[in-house]
Amino acid sequence: MELGAFVVVPGGEDFTAIHEVQPDVVAASQHSRAMYSSRKPIVGNDVLQSWMQRIRKLGVQSLWLTSGSVTRSALGAFARQGIERLLVIKLSSYAEMDLTDLFRFHCERRHPVTEAHDSHGELGVSLLDNLALRADGENSSATTKFEQVPYQFNGYAKRISSATERQELVGDALTGACAMQPFGKQIGDQVWIGEDVNLDSSARIIGPTYIGARTTVRAGVTIGPFASVERDCIVDCGTTVERSTVLPHTYLAPGLLIRQGLVDGSRFEHLGFGTVADLQPAGLGSRILSRKSRVQPSKTPTTSPLPADSNLVWEFAGSSSGSQAWLQVQL
Amino acid sequence: MSSSAQRRALRKELLNASRTSASPVVVDMSGCNTLNHDDVDCLLECIAEVAGRDTLVLLVAGSPANRVLLEVTRIGSLVPVFNSMQEALADPQVGDSITLKVPQTIPSPQVGSA
Known part of the structure; x- marks a missing residue:
């Protein structure tokens, strides 16, 4: 029985942003859009990568990526190609979920649709049988027509749809409250830095804090506590960043004084x-x-966005559903 | 705020008020959509110039975005900042105050060929 994995990046991001390494390039050009993207790194980690690793454990060889919303008919096209079960992950949460257990639960219940929940509600992770996709309505959402069986997830989960939720995940990652590890070298108590960080000797770093690769921290700067300055940033002299994230x-x-904020370029x-x-x-x-x-996003496939997994190969594949653009990713 | 003339005028008014009266001075930025680099400089200069006097300077941010910018620039830690005039006037330390209204922001002239 073939299982297909589908990841939907919410927010109607430009499709090229998914494989272009720099999703913020697109974000910068669209000022009116919501500033937060689920593809922005969190203490150096890509949430999509964490889901990919979980999907790989299911024995799935590739997954399909798209952005915006996905319709039942779009998924139905895959079902017609012989995929019998579809794992659909909306990239709106980080959850330390054992997808094998979700799959087992789905098979045991023999219900067309299983939706993962935690105590706050849906997590955006669902399993759909081919049956659920056959009677596809053109404009219906992916999981509305069939009654959903909730799969109760009791492990660590955090929504990442808002800046506040994102900052909570940063705090949890820095304090070890979740399994996400800051991507870099630990240089002190709850202090991590990435490669080639340029740290002035007069800068104060107060843990828990993360400073991403190639970031420059100039004289008199204070970073922390509960701060995450992601890769390729410059924090100029005397600035304080606390309880905040700098993308x-x-x-x-x-x-x-950057306090309790999320900074993305010029937007605070x-x-x-x-x-x-x-x-x-x-x-x-x-x-x-x-x-x-500075260059236009290329249509040429590139390698993985983050160094966490260099084995990924990104491949373009034609859309199976006509209007929905899909990108196939070999795991 | 907009032109350098308006900024000079504001600075002059603030200094006059601090010299001639002991009343608190409320700088009302309700008509100011956003703060640019010169506005921040002007506010910092004004605050520095009255720092040695007995005059209490208070700011009315007028918009949440201005409030955020005042906090980011640390101006909010130098002088009291209120969201609105009503909120400022309700504060017991204000009493009889002099209000200086910051003029409406005028967009910077566009540079380019006609």
Whole structure:
């Protein structure tokens, strides 16, 4: 019985962003879109990669990626090609879920649709039988027509749809409250840094804290506690970053106080006020344009976004459903 | 805030108010959509100039985005910041105050060929 795995990146991201290594390139060009993308690294980790590793344990050789929303008819096209069971993961949560156990539960219950839940509700992980996809309606969502059997998940799970939830996951990863490990070398008590970090000797790093690869931390800077400055950032002199996340390719001007916020280029989302402010007009922050981000996204397949798994091979494959664009990824 | 003339005027008014009266000065930015680099500089200069005097300076952010920018620039840790005029006037330390209204933001002129 063939099992197909499908991962849906929410938010209607440009399809090229999925394989282009720099999802923030697209985000930067679309100012009105929600600033948070589930593909942005969390203490150096890609949540998609963590799901891929779990899917691989099911013995699945490849998965299909798409963005936006997925319709029943789009999945039905795969079902018609002989895939009998479909594992659909909406990339809206990080969950330390044993998918083998979910699969076993689904088979035992013999129900067309199983949806994983935790105490807060759906986790965006479902298993669908071919049967559930045969009577496909063009505009119906993937799992609405059949009654869903809930699979109760009691392990660690965190939604990552908002900046606040994301910051909670950062805190949990830094303190060991979940299995996600900061991607780098531990240099102190709950302090991790990535490769080639340029850390001024006068900078204060207060754990729990993560500093991503190739980030520059200048004189008099204080980072932490509960801070994550992701890869390729510059934090200028005297700035303080605490209980906050700074996303890749962000420049922060001197003397700032970044507290309880998520900074992505020039955009600052205050977790307490729930407000987004543009730092650019005041010269307080900006996007660092890397060499890769200055070129147009290529249609040529590239390698994995993060170094965590260098064996991944990205392959384009034609859409099976006509309107829905899919990318096949060999695991 | 917008032009350098308006910023100079604000600085002058603030200094005059601090010299001539002991009343608190409320700088109302309700009409200011966003703060640019010069606005932040102007606010910091004004606060520095009245720092040695008895005058209490208070800021009305006027918008959540301005409030965030005031916190990020640490201005919020130098002087009290309120969300609205009502909130500021309700504060017991304000009492009889002088209000300086910051003018509406004027977009920067676009540079380019006609």
